[in-house]
Amino acid sequence: MRALIPTGHPGKLVAMDQDVDEPNPTPDQVVIEVEAFSINRGETFLLQTPTPGWRPGKDIAGHVIRAATNGRGPAVGERVVAHGDHSGWAERAAVSLDSVAILPDAVPLDAAAALPLAGLTALRLLRVAGPLSSRRVLLTGASGGVGHYLVELAAHQGALVTAMTSTPERGERLHQLGAADIVHDIASASTPFDVVMESTGGDALMAALRAARAGGLVIWFGQASGIAPVLDFFDWDIPFGVTMHRFGYQPPGSSDAADLATLVRLVERGNLHPEIGLLQDWAQAPQALEALIHRQVRGNAVLTIDRVT
Ligand SMILES: NC(=O)c1ccc[n+]([C@@H]2O[C@H](COP(=O)([O-])OP(=O)(O)OC[C@H]3O[C@@H](n4cnc5c(N)ncnc54)[C@H](OP(=O)(O)O)[C@@H]3O)[C@@H](O)[C@H]2O)c1
Incomplete structure (x- = not known):
């Protein structure tokens, strides 16, 4: 599958790799076909000195293509938002059920992708x-x-x-x-x-x-x-x-799944309005990262995967 991988080169922090292994989920993980993801300032810091083997990507939205084998969580086909640890800037990603929330139809995937890290x-x-x-x-x-x-x-x-x-x-x-x-x-x-x-x-x-x-x-x-x-x-x-x-955004005892569900509910009810200052295809990821680093994005930056407009 295709995925963005770190290059370590300032000015072009990521490159598309066409041949990355498919995710290998644990029993408590779902596999998500990623349709949109957001990039965050914290990730720009990590990309400047990437750890070998690490792939970026925490905030993703898409639909489930493989349910967790522990019998819990969203079913195949459900639209979801997730906050994984890494490797989400890819066609497919495995994320623990602890970090996934189901999306109602009223919440678009672009808005959902903008929610996790910044919203939590x-x-x-x-x-x-x-x-x-x-x-x-x-x-x-x-x-x-x-x-x-x-x-x-x-x-x-x-x-x-x-x-x-x-x-x-x-x-x-x-x-x-x-x-x-x-x-x-x-x-x-x-x-x-x-x-x-x-x-x-x-x-x-x-x-x-x-x-x-x-x-x-x-x-x-x-x-x-x-x-x-x-x-x-x-x-x-x-x-x-x-x-x-x-402050650290993941204090002991916090539940990403519960708080993501709260954020989704706030958006659904019209009480929270993601401000998406940059919305581009993921082929533009290096330029989008530069824009974020240089303070040219207002609100969140969201990239979509191969969306036909
Ligand atoms: N502690 C945690 O657990 C945690 C979790 C998430 C995020 N964070 C941190 O929280 C901050 C906000 O996150 P975010 O995702 O909202 O980041 P962001 O979208 O990049 O926003 C950061 C804002 O900081 C302002 N800024 C002021 N001086 C700056 C400078 N020299 N370089 C870059 N930006 C500057 C910019 O606004 P103007 O251009 O208008 O001044 C920019 O819009 C970041 O520092 C991030 O690393 C911490």
Whole structure:
């Protein structure tokens, strides 16, 4: 079968291999004929120094062509979304039932493919943040995949969300999804915030700490710039009593299948709107990855497999 494999070459991070082995599922895995998949910033980091033998691809949508032999899960022919560990940028992929949700007809495959990593992260960031009704929230890196979901879900809870984007264009959709304010640097935000969520790195983490209220919460969940932050205890603009939570999107006890089903339900009911800023055939994967790396994608990037348009 065909699959995208890492090259390790900057500028063309993946190449199509025509002759990759078919998946070899375990009894608790389904085999999915992949019709759409999304690419995520975390995957661009892994592709820069790929581990030998590893193939990329976590977020996929398609239909089941082989049910799990343990007798559970979706049947052959069911449309599904899945969040596997790897190897999903391929014609077919095996994914554990723990990471699969069935799609109702109302949820298109492109939208479904945009859900897993970014949507699970947004949902679980909100769990860490706690109840947000009337809370002031600041989110950096808001124009990306996680950002669009987070703004919509937090605003729905009644949060007053300030979203930080590099340009007004990259924040346009966030207004429609419920952001109360859009800023282009933390210094111009109206502080203080009850909760700050930071994922861009460099100076932004110190700025995030300064923007929190005394006793507030800063959730540190990424470093999109690749630049490690430097912290200064003797910065007296940082209020005392701020809590910093280093966030990982798969905490012990979390269920990808259950949370994917929640995301699917939110989309089906019109309460969550995947923002797909790039939708192309998978032959364009190297260019799509470049666009994502260079901040040219708003929301999620989704690639489709051989779709006749
Ligand atoms: N901790 C976890 O478990 C976890 C899970 C998922 C994702 N993440 C992290 O969460 C962040 C958001 O993920 P995502 O999938 O939404 O990524 P994304 O779609 O690439 O969005 C990241 C955003 O960060 C902003 N950004 C600011 N400075 C940047 C820089 N120097 N280089 C690149 N982007 C920069 C960009 O917005 P502007 O161009 O508008 O500034 C971009 O839209 C990433 O850092 C990702 O690695 C962490």
